[in-house]
Amino acid sequence: MVLQELGDKLTGALRRLQTTTVVNDDVLNDLLQDVCRALVESDVNIKVVATLRKGIKEKVNLADAPAGLNRRKMVQRAVMEELVRLVDSGTKPYQMKKGKSNVIMFVGLQGSGKTTTIAKYANYYQRKGWKTCMVCADTFRAGAFDQLKQNATKLRVPFYGSYTEADPVRIAEEGVQQFRSEGYEVIIVDTSGRHKQEEALFEEMKEIQAAVRPDNVVYVMDATQGQAVFDQAQGFHQAATVGSVIVTKLDGHAKGGGALSAVAATGAPIIFLGSGEHFDDLDVFNPGSFISRLLGLGDMRGFLEEVSSLGAREGGKERQEAMAQRLVKGQFTLRDMYEQFENVMKLGPLSKVMGMLPGFPSFLMGGGEGGRGGQDEAATGRLKRFLTMMDSMTDAELDGKVDLNKSESRVNRIARGSGAHPMEVQFLLKTYAQFSQMFKKMGPMMLKGGEGGIQRQMARNPGGVMNQLSKAVDPRMLQQMGGAKGMMDMMKAMGGGSGGGLGGHAAERWGEGGRERGRKGEWTRRGWNGSRTDAGADGANGRDDEKYGNGWRRERKWRVPFLMNRTRWGYSTNKITTMRFASVARQFVTCPLTI
Numbered sequence: 196m197v198l199q200e201l202g203d204k205l206t207g208a209l210r211r212l213q214t215t216t217v218v219n220d221d222v223l224n225d226l227l228q229d230v231c232r233a234l235v236e237s238d239v240n241i242k243v244v245a246t247l248r249k250g251i252k253e254k255v256n257l258a259d260a261p262a263g264l265n266r267r268k269m270v271q272r273a274v275m276e277e278l279v280r281l282v283d284s285g286t287k288p289y290q291m292k293k294g295k296s297n298v299i300m301f302v303g304l305q306g307s308g309k310t311t312t313i314a315k316y317a318n319y320y321q322r323k324g325w326k327t328c329m330v331c332a333d334t335f336r337a338g339a340f341d342q343l344k345q346n347a348t349k350l351r352v353p354f355y356g357s358y359t360e361a362d363p364v365r366i367a368e369e370g371v372q373q374f375r376s377e378g379y380e381v382i383i384v385d386t387s388g389r390h391k392q393e394e395a396l397f398e399e400m401k402e403i404q405a406a407v408r409p410d411n412v413v414y415v416m417d418a419t420q421g422q423a424v425f426d427q428a429q430g431f432h433q434a435a436t437v438g439s440v441i442v443t444k445l446d447g448h449a450k451g452g453g454a455l456s457a458v459a460a461t462g463a464p465i466i467f468l469g470s471g472e473h474f475d476d477l478d479v480f481n482p483g484s485f486i487s488r489l490l491g492l493g494d495m496r497g498f499l500e501e502v503s504s505l506g507a508r509e510g511g512k513e514r515q516e517a518m519a520q521r522l523v524k525g526q527f528t529l530r531d532m533y534e535q536f537e538n539v540m541k542l543g544p545l546s547k548v549m550g551m552l553p554g555f556p557s558f559l560m561g562g563g564e565g566g567r568g569g570q571d572e573a574a575t576g577r578l579k580r581f582l583t584m585m586d587s588m589t590d591a592e593l594d595g596k597v598d599l600n601k602s603e604s605r606v607n608r609i610a611r612g613s614g615a616h617p618m619e620v621q622f623l624l625k626t627y628a629q630f631s632q633m634f635k636k637m638g639p640m641m642l643k644g645g646e647g648g649i650q651r652q653m654a655r656n657p658g659g660v661m662n663q664l665s666k667a668v669d670p671r672m673l674q675q676m677g678g679a680k681g682m683m684d685m686m687k688a689m690g691g692g693s694g695g696g697l698g699g700h701a702a703e704r705w706g707e708g709g710r711e712r713g714r715k716g717e718w719t720r721r722g723w724n725g726s727r728t729d730a731g732a733d734g735a736n737g738r739d740d741e742k743y744g745n746g747w748r749r750e751r752k753w754r755v756p757f758l759m760n761r762t763r764w765g766y767s768t769n770k771i772t773t774m775r776f777a778s779v780a781r782q783f784v785t786c787p788l789t790i
């Protein structure tokens with residue numbers, strides 16, 4: 196989460212508002228003082244902060260507020276709206292067009308993070324199924340082409356550049372022409388940077404612009420300079436008819452608020468935020484969603500947009516439709532689960548997906564600076580393992596025509612074929628059983644009546660729908676979604692028709708119990724009983740199992756014989772078998788299901 200410090204301060208101020216019994220002018224003034232202090236500390240221009248304060252005061256007139264009006268909500272809404280205004284340029288950014296060549300030219304000062312951001316940008320679109328490529332027209336910095344080439348190779352994105360040609364305009368023109376003729380949809384052009392806004396830089400930018408006729412010019416700007424970037428942003432905005440801005444290096448930088456508000460003040464729309472040096476460290480920027488996440492309210496809208504953008508991939512919509520049809524009948528196959536997992540992975544790092552969901556503390560996914568990578572990797576690794584195991588299944592097995600639970604030999608064969616342990620395959624089957632159970636109950640409810648069906652049911656019998664939802668979904672997951680009401684809102688927002696992301700969303704939740712216990716090194720009574728449940732399931736069922744908390748010894752006594760029956764790993768309950776089991780099981784505890 197970028198601007199964590201500012202977010203914490205603002206959230207703290209609003210939380211104090213919740214705990215006061217009476218909301219009067221004194222309370223409002225205290226709140227405004229806290230909010231304004233937090234913004235100034237984040238380097239937001241003092242005049243801008245004063246305008247924000249005035250705006251909130253004008254919106255909240257407590258003296259004339261009609262009786263019965265929720266004053267707390269009124270204040271919160273005003274604060275939220277003014278904060279959104281602070282980072283909103285009021286201009287709509289360029290919308291990428293599917294099926295045609297979108298030429299995006301990147302400009303910026305030297306060292307602002309342009310080349311790195313181009314790689315992140317390419318990664319973002321490629322992951323969503325856009326045909327993406329890069330052209331390096333930076334002939335000014337010696338290592339620029341090598342850097343772009345290296346990034347492109349890692350991302351498996353085609354690139355164009357030259358070690359010998361010194362004319363950036365020619366390279367840009369040739370590269371864009373070639374990729375256009377090959378039908379690439381996102382053609383990204385990197386241009387040279389300079390130490391400061393030089394005439395030469397602007398001249399070169401204009402020449403390249405005239406040669407490649409970009410659909411959008413993206414200005415990359417370093418946030419570490421805080422509000423001082425205003426002149427710079429304005430200069431570029433005017434000189435190169437900049438269409439959008441990407442603000443980089445916002446990770447852990449206290450001055451980020453100043454940079455964001457300064458750019459917004461120039462009227463250029465911010466489209467992404469750079470939050471680190473890795474390819475995944477790029478957050479889509481939308482003023483409302485950004486403030487919502489900053490205040491810890493999640494970003495359901497962003498989540499849904501991300502999910503629906505996956506449906507836009509080739510054939511994605513049709514597949515989702517077909518799945519929706521099956522869900523109406525309460526059917527959910529392993530193949531459906533495969534697609535759901537694939538979708539979740541395409542949404543980006545799991546911690547980012549989680550950050551979009553209301554109420555989910557970012558630290559649980561290691562969302563704070565620095566701590567995220569490991570957990571993301573473990574979670575993604577676990578998903579990939581599941582996909583690999585499913586790759587070793589036959590079509591009949593994936594489509595639910597064969598019950599794998601009845602075929603021990605097939606489980607072992609799948610394990611061998613995917614380099615996994617039979618227990619992992621059983622774990623996968625149990626996870627599938629849980630999903631299937633959930634979709635059996637929820638699918639028909641969600642999708643009955645086609646588009647808008649859930650809304651109609653909700654209007655007719657809200658209590659009944661809520662009740663059914665509470666029964667179908669595990670309590671933790673429901674709690675994270677803001678209770679049955681929150682889930683209803685989410686389903687409404689999804690129009691009841693997109694089976695698409697919901698499974699992915701669920702997948703995130705269902706592993707939570709396992710992850711929690713993994714961290715505590717706990718184990719539960721029903722933990723690794725391969726045939727009946729799994730670690731994630733215990734978490735999902737909300738079991739605490741305190742008394743079995745440190746139950747390694749307790750566990751293995753009765754679980755080992757079970758494993759012997761099912762997978763024939765051991766011949767007795769002697770120490771070696773027990774240790775073998777413990778070491779396998781420990782793998783799951785240390786790398787618990789975090790899908």
Ligand SMILES: Nc1nc2c(ncn2[C@@H]2O[C@H](COP(=O)(O)OP(=O)(O)OP(=O)(O)O)[C@@H](O)[C@H]2O)c(=O)[nH]1
Binds near residue numbers: 308309310387472
């Ligand atoms: N922490 C952090 N570092 C970043 C971010 N974006 C880029 N960087 C780092 O900033 C440095 C400069 O990035 P480059 O991509 O080489 O900069 P550039 O703008 O292409 O430089 P020129 O090609 O010389 O114009 C590199 O060390 C990047 O890893 C970000 O969002 N966060």
